[in-house]
Amino acid sequence: MSFDTPADDTSASHEDRPSKSQRKREMQALQDLGEKIIALSEAERARLPLSDDMRFAVEETGRIRSHEGRRRHMQYVGKLMRREDTEAIQAAFEAFEQEKLRRDHAFHRLEKWRERLIDEGDEALEAFIAEFPDVDRQTLRQLIRNAKSERKRGKPPANARKLFRLIRDTAGL
Incomplete structure (x- = not known):
């Protein structure tokens, strides 16, 4: 009886996936990028390649007054950032x-x-x-x-x- 085969398949699939810490760092980076977008003026934001959902979420941020509400909203912005073309956004920031x-x-x-x-x-x-x-x-x-x-x-x-x-x-x- 060989126990190596199933264990090898499982360990190989674990190595392909990023660690939980790595995923958290990536999410934080996306959230930070969202913060940078929010800090821009409207004219600069208009030059960014953002989806309509992202534009709405960025505009909505100004209306949120509660600290906890803003924190949750920033997590939502980070989640939306996953669907955005972050390379194009970074290129726009470099152009700025x-x-x-x-x-x-x-x-x-x-x-x-x-x-x-x-x-x-x-x-x-x-x-x-x-x-x-x-x-x-x-x-x-x-x-x-x-x-x-x-x-x-x-x-x-x-x-x-x-x-x-x-x-x-x-x-x-």
Whole structure:
């Protein structure tokens, strides 16, 4: 009599299935992804490839006030996430992150322009005008002059902010 055959079949099927802990981690990851979706603005959520059921559940979350009710609802969101295309959703989140990085980089570039214009004077001004010929030169010169004056007197940087806005608008961001 051989007892090895049935035991081997059972152990093989157990190895194929994820452990209970692994399933819990996966469910928690889906629930966390649901939380990230809920935290997005409506405009960003509209860009995600979500089913109608998922969109409704996300909208419903805002109406739930009870802590326990919200916890249960988040479990429901995690359950709905199992049917969603999580790879496409993750790709959309990565696209959001890339857009944010590009925007941040552009703003840093504009801040450098502002600092150059205030610190370096006419040389930086000519370089800026060469790169952005449509700029209102008179307003630009006045804001630079006022920002330098503010800085020397230790005043709040109101004109430096106005200068940044002018640079930003001129650059089209």
